[in-house]
Amino acid sequence: MSDRLVIFDTTLRDGEQAPGIALSPDDKVAIAKQLARLRVDVIEAGFAASSPGDREAVRRIAAQVRGPVIASLARTVPDDIDRAADALAEAERYRIHVFTSTSPIHMEQMLRKTPEEVIASIREGVSRARSYVDDVEFSPQDATRSDPDFVVEACRVAVAAGATTINIPDTVGYAMPADFVALMERVYADVRGGNEDIIVSTHCHDDLGLAVANSLSAIHAGARQIEGAINGIGERAGNTSTEEIIMAIKTRQDYFNVEIQADTTEIFETSRLVSRLTGYPVQFNKAVVGRNAFAHESGIHQHGVLKNRETYEIMDPGDVGQESQLVLGKHSGRAAFADALDKLGVELDDVEFARAFDRFKELADRKGEIGETGLRAIIEVETGHPSDVVQLVGLHLSGGDRETPVATVRVTRGGEPFETTAEGDGMVNAAFVALQDAFGFPATLLDYRVNPFTSGADAMAEVNVIIQIGPATYSGRGISTDVVEGSARAFVSALNKALADRNGAATGAEA
Ligand code: KIV
Ligand code: ZN
Secondary structure, three states: OOOEEEEEEEEHHOOOOOOOOOOOOHHHHHHHHHHHHHHHEEEEEOOOOOOOOHHHHHHOOOOOOOOOOOEEEEEEEEHHHHHHHHHHOOOOOOOEEEEEOOOOOHHHHHHHHOHHHHHHHHHHHHHHHHOOOOOOOEEOOOOHHHHHEEEEEEEEHHHHOOOOEEEEEOOOOOOOOOHHHHHHHHHHHHOOOOOOOOEEEEEEEEOOOOHHHHHHHHOOOOOOOOEHHHHHHHOOOOEHHHHHHHHHHOOOHHHOOEOHHHHHHHHHHHHHHHHHHHHOOOOOOOOOOOOOOOEEEEEHHHHHHHHHHHOOOOOOOHHHHHHOOOOOOOOHHHHHHHHHHHOOOOOOHHHHHHHHHHHHHHHHHOOOOEOOHHHHHHHHHOOOOOOOEEEEEEEEEEEOOOOOEEEEEEEEOOOOEEEEEEEEOOHHHHHHHHHHHOOOOOOEEEEEEEEOOOOOOOOOOEEEEEEEEEEEEEEEEEEEEHHHHHHHHHHHHHHHHHHHHHHHOOOOOOO
16 A cells, blocks of 8 residues: 555645635746645546636646646536546646546436436446546545445446546535544445555545544545645535645654655645635634634743643644744834835835835834734635725714714726715714725625634734625635725725726726
8 A cells, every 4th residue: 555645736726615705816837836845646627617717727836836736627528528528638637537427316316317327428428538548547426425335336436447546525524523434434445456556535525624634534535636626615514624634644744654744844835825815714723724713812822832842732733834933123224124015025116015015104103013824814814805996085974873984985097096085883884885985886795704813902903805796606705904994995805806807897897
């Protein structure tokens, strides 16, 4: 049995299938390059047949990213496979990942196919993929709610047609670790058997919070590939977290005894980049990459850690790329700011630097000191969308208590100043209504979150919003020492994404 565990990252395919996430091809290339620095083995770059935008992203990643194998998802239908092969053609090495469903509910309700028809489509789909490339993966979707005998039959047909990786998805996060291990053992024995060319893989969803546990338990049943997404993003409750798998394997080498090639020091940077570009905040207490993952609050813990870090830390923060705290204040100038960016390994162009520095000074004036977390947030939020068409330049609030709240927003639209005033049932709502007027189209607020990330009366807050316009959703993020202003900035960032889409649609560009 090989001791090498393949890390297959699907942040750009399954991860992106989360509400409110719409990565542009540029964003996807940036994430793929960072995943290559993290040295994952396989990057699933997208689902080439699903949209022109996805096809373009797969094509660009295949052409530009070197190191990992680049994969595209495809249904068993010929057109999907042809489009995947076409989009991947310029890759150094590529894989076509063919899937179809094997559970009764999916076959009857979604595919409207008999089991025999499903088996025939697997044979045809995998053979067609094999006509393009030797590296073909097959996944029986909803495997954990399928008849295990049928899963084995489907996977055997896939292997006979040329699949080299057999991936068992727990599509709806239904499996318990023991059931999952039993299914994986069955697949290992009856599909792989003694065939060392076949890699058995897992792909788990987190509906019951078991994705990482199920994936790791599968290693004992012979799995040598784990699929995951950075920060665990994905459909519903998300996917297995790639970074948690990597650090579990590294930290518990004694237990798993498998090798990985990942450069763990790139984990934190990868997590931040994915969070920034998707607009999905990382839960504070998230394992490995949460901002509290290496923070010690109680006196007893602090005392222990000061004596010896290992009293309460099983991982070295440096191993995942976490940095020591930096403190910058309102008296710091451009040189100190540039030095701090340098220490964080952040490179900005002149326009981004000027924008981030202005915002830093504005916030430092109000708040005093800005730590590393605040500094990173300023960089991420202020440099995230430099091409924003509408920029917030002022916000004035009045009313409140027993009077109707009123917000006046001043923006520039394509450089021209514009002002609108609106009433709302609270200050945040009034600002949102005024901004919709400024942009010239209505939106519905789907999700609104405020995360204070420094303490004290002048704490800074990060506001994350998801808005809906027609069938599309857009995320936005803003920071400020003032919650209403931070909210307005988050609305502006989300509304700008919607505006970019509308402008793209008006000029015939792809969404
Ligand atoms: O969850 C799932 O079943 C999938 C497959 C397409 C692999 O994402
Ligand atoms: Zn999935």
